[in-house]
Amino acid sequence: MTTDNSAPVSGSIMVVGGGISGLTTALEAAEVGYEVFLVEKEASLGGRVSQLKHYFPKLCPPTCGLEINYRRIKDNKHIKVLTMTEVQNVDGSPGDYTVTVKTAPRYVNENCTACGECAKVCETEISNEFNFGMDRRKAAYLPHNMAFPMRYVMDPSMSTDDRDKVKQACKYDAVDFDMEEKTIDLKVGAIVWNTGWKPYDATRIDNLGFGRYQNVVTNMMLERLASLNGPTQGKIVRPSDDKAPETIAFAQCAGSRDENHLPYCSYICCMASLKHATYLREQYPDAKIYIYYIDLRTPGLKYERFYAKLKEDKNIFFVKGKVAEVSEEDGTGNINLVAEDTISGDKIRQTVDLLVLATGMQPTAAVDKPAADLTFDADGFIVNDFSKGGMFAAGCANKPADVVTSNQNATGMALKAIQTLVRR
Template identity: 75%
Template sequence: CGKCVEACKYDAIDLKMETKTINFKVGAIVWATGWTPYDANKIDNLGFGKYPNIITNMILERYASPNGPTKGRIIRPSDGKAIESIAFVQCAGSRDENHLPYCSYICCMASLKHATYIREQYPDAKIYIFYIDLRAPGLRYEKFYNKIKADDKVFFIKGKVAEVSEDSGTKNITVVAENAVTGEKIRQTVEMVVLATGMQPSAAISRPNSELNYNPDGFIINDFNKGGMFAAGCANKPADVVSSNQNATGMALKAIQTLVRR
């Protein structure tokens, strides 16, 4: 509509601008190419794309956002109703040799955060968290985990989800898992399921046209002896925002050192 051009007082928008390639000669490059959520459609046994009330953690984040599709309200996708029960499936695609063999680092804490979203909107909702190993790295994260654990309507089940199914009438989802502690087979029916999908390095999906070394999982390996090109944050390993910022600062300093020593 062109209204952005009228609104920009700096005359910084050109709607007729065409794509062009610009070449720069530089002394160092910091690759901070970030990450991409693993495609949940590839995880056949967890029902994403097949059952409407199974979503990913990124979709839930959009629901909870004030400028998201539901204006911040977390509701069932199939009918827009309030939620009385919900299950979080951890390691959806992570720590799985058929998908991502590594821990994606952020998923456990993200689901604990999402549990607080649910609790704020639905004080009486039952929340089930199915996990392989719950990881809360750092003192503050551990305290946050203990806070969630104190909620008597949040249930932690140590067990990898094997399958899910849908009731065609209610659209409720039944989650099947084996409790790794008791050996009991669990069939838990909930109104909605959230898959905590893993973290995939963007550079592994679309590899930059450069002389970079990658580990088997697609993360860029830093070669400090060679110098000149450095990977930061999730381009180098799974990381949260805090550790990504710290790592990026270190890589920026490494780049400066490379230039100074030449």
């Protein structure tokens, strides 16, 4: 490490991003005594994991991993959590950074008990982005049932009448529409970027029909449909008519391994579709499930066994071939797809009730590049420069990864951040 030993060293670490890897990074550093600023742009911690029904390797619900981490955060005086906050600028060098952060107003203070009385009287509705716009929620809302902090948010679009109603409904004087945006500077010695990933924008994949046909959904939308706190309370149904799907197709590598979109493999998509097949099988024992793939990648013995078990299901069909065309059947909402079976050479034409696109993960930093002296690869992932030190990327900000790999990586980057603060 090339840190100048004559420069002052801050004893604080900033973790940018409060998803599962950000939580791990923050806790690993704080539990050995370092002050940590945990910065999250959303109104709650939890990241993508909070949107899942189950996650590998144990197929746990999000509560399994998040609740214990939230408890550890609450019990640790070294962690300062800043939600609805984004990094505006980073100046300085390893050991001595000045980070400017901007916090948007929540319009709800710490008196909030999450009683929900504000939502009962609010009539203004907004798109529910937590469910990828598949339903709507009140403009007075709790981000989700595992929110941390467990505190409501008042959307700025709320009508004047509703603002008066929610203030009157709150028994705890928690609603404060006089809150303003705040910008502050924080001194830290190291920064770990855990900015995570976004589902690739499937509307950009012209030939697969997303955005044109209601019964073409993405893998993350299916995850929300299957979740008890999702738009259908866990029932997987077709968006067009709430019908129980009898035939479901998965189009793997939807936008991944494609020079026109994401040229790399997103690592998690194959296992996600295999997991989704189990969701469907639990609800619909006789449904027929077709998985169209280029290569099925199941990294590790446990994942390979999971795949092997699904291959025993006589109603799950694996087709080695990429979905090339998608259209909608007149009058039914069913989806017609065309693919080529690369083993037989035959062109396949099939009609299904529901098509699920296994869209890949795009690093958030590729879409919203941090204002800091970082190195990025061609795909927008942050490249770690260990010789320079000071700033590091963990989890899916650094590479496509599952939860286990992200957490292992986050632990390592917490150690790298600590090393920046320790003078030799």
